[in-house]
Amino acid sequence: MKRHIPFHKYHGLGNDFIIIDGISSRIDPLDLVSKVSMLCSRRFGVGADGILLALESNEADIQLRIFNADGSEPENCGNGLRCFAHFVYDQNLVHKEIFSVETKAGIIIPALSIEDGQVQAVEVDMGEPILEPAQIPIKGFKTDKVINEILKVNGQEYTISSISMGNPHVIIFQDNIKQLQLDHIGPLFENHIAFPKGVNVEFVEIIKENEAVIRVWERGVGETLACGTGACAVLVAGVLAGKLSRKSTLLLPGGPLSIEWNKSNNHIMMTGPAVSVFKGEVEI
Numbered sequence: 001m002k003r004h005i006p007f008h009k010y011h012g013l014g015n016d017f018i019i020i021d022g023i024s025s026r027i028d029p030l031d032l033v034s035k036v037s038m039l040c041s042r043r044f045g046v047g048a049d050g051i052l053l054a055l056e057s058n059e060a061d062i063q064l065r066i067f068n069a070d071g072s073e074p075e076n077c078g079n080g081l082r083c084f085a086h087f088v089y090d091q092n093l094v095h096k097e098i099f100s101v102e103t104k105a106g107i108i109i110p111a112l113s114i115e116d117g118q119v120q121a122v123e124v125d126m127g128e129p130i131l132e133p134a135q136i137p138i139k140g141f142k143t144d145k146v147i148n149e150i151l152k153v154n155g156q157e158y159t160i161s162s163i164s165m166g167n168p169h170v171i172i173f174q175d176n177i178k179q180l181q182l183d184h185i186g187p188l189f190e191n192h193i194a195f196p197k198g199v200n201v202e203f204v205e206i207i208k209e210n211e212a213v214i215r216v217w218e219r220g221v222g223e224t225l226a227c228g229t230g231a232c233a234v235l236v237a238g239v240l241a242g243k244l245s246r247k248s249t250l251l252l253p254g255g256p257l258s259i260e261w262n263k264s265n266n267h268i269m270m271t272g273p274a275v276s277v278f279k280g281e282v283e284i
């Protein structure tokens, strides 16, 4: 039977999400999966880079299930987490300003900064980066981490680094990223045999020691205006490659994210905006 399900639309630096309260709407994630690409379609649906579903959790204050626009389920989602945290506060689903969220990448802790009852920014403890090739996963490298290694893509050699923030990323430092034909090169990396679970691709141009510009090709989505986990992965790769300092501003097409890799506990902190755009109802 079809039902009307309320949804909310949020974005973090133009990386946009449909958010559904699966607790009160009692939606079965299985019913949602088959609708994800239609809902995310910018011409045939609501339009979004992904869908975030709030569910009850036994281990944390709330659970987040994430869907890419193609219906695949990534482990983690940085911009999505900021939007989700803002939504959870707006909807009063959790009555705290710092709370725990269960994701496929473990428990993540967002902290809201609130002024006059409005969420101004969200800082998220994204946990520790994963460097072991087998856990990212990336194949074909015998080193203990993949930093400045060579990968052949479509007959061309690239110097790559690879990091997981729960989800897999490959980072390529190079100049003139504006000129890149990302819709051509992005899928060649995303579907490369070295990445058994696919990969999110970040091309990075260093501006100075604490600033870089990024273009992102997201697994299961395409080019997006921003990627939170991608910015975290870029910072880690940049620090390990000696190109960025532990606290840097990463400029995505949708705007800046501030990322810090804490030396004492190895955690990555990500701070940036999350904005509510509109709400509506869909028939599912």
Ligand code: ZDP
Pocket (backbone or CB within 6 Å): 015, 050, 068, 074, 075, 076, 077, 078, 079, 080, 167, 168, 200, 218, 219, 220, 221, 224, 226, 227, 228, 229, 230
């Ligand atoms: O890992 C993946 O398949 C990504 N497409 C997930 C989404 C990541 C996101 N853009 C982010 O900000 O980390 C939401």
